[in-house]
Amino acid sequence: xxxxxxxxxxxxxxxxxxxxxxxxxxxxxxxxxxxxxxxxxxxxxxxxxxxxxxxxxxxxxxxxxxxxxxxxxxx
Numbered sequence: 001x002x003x004x005x006x007x008x009x010x011x012x013x014x015x016x017x018x019x020x021x022x023x024x025x026x027x028x029x030x031x032x033x034x035x036x037x038x039x040x041x042x043x044x045x046x047x048x049x050x051x052x053x054x055x056x057x058x059x060x061x062x063x064x065x066x067x068x069x070x071x072x073x074x075x
Contacts, residue, residue, distance in 0.1 A: 002018075003017070003019060003020050004016075004017060004018040005017045005018075006040070006043075008039060008040075008043040009043065009047075010039075010043050010046055011047075012043065013027065013042075013043075014027055015028075016036060016039055016040065018036070023037060024036040026039060027046055040043055050074055054066060
């Protein structure tokens with residue numbers, strides 16, 4: 001099973017990891033796979049909400065700059 005580490009950027013849940021033994025950890029504490037999936041779903045929902053807020057409140061040029069920053073990947 002591959003290792004995984006994700007920064008959730010949400011209150012009371014910062015880092016979700018799956019270690020080399022397949023154990024899920026939330027901020028260093030072991031959790032169930034179901035809890036891990038729930039945390040990921042909640043983080044994605046929060047992200048969608050904040051993206052819509054940014055689109056609604058930022059001038060179009062600023063929002064486009066934010067979108068470009070998220071799309072940037074170093075090779």
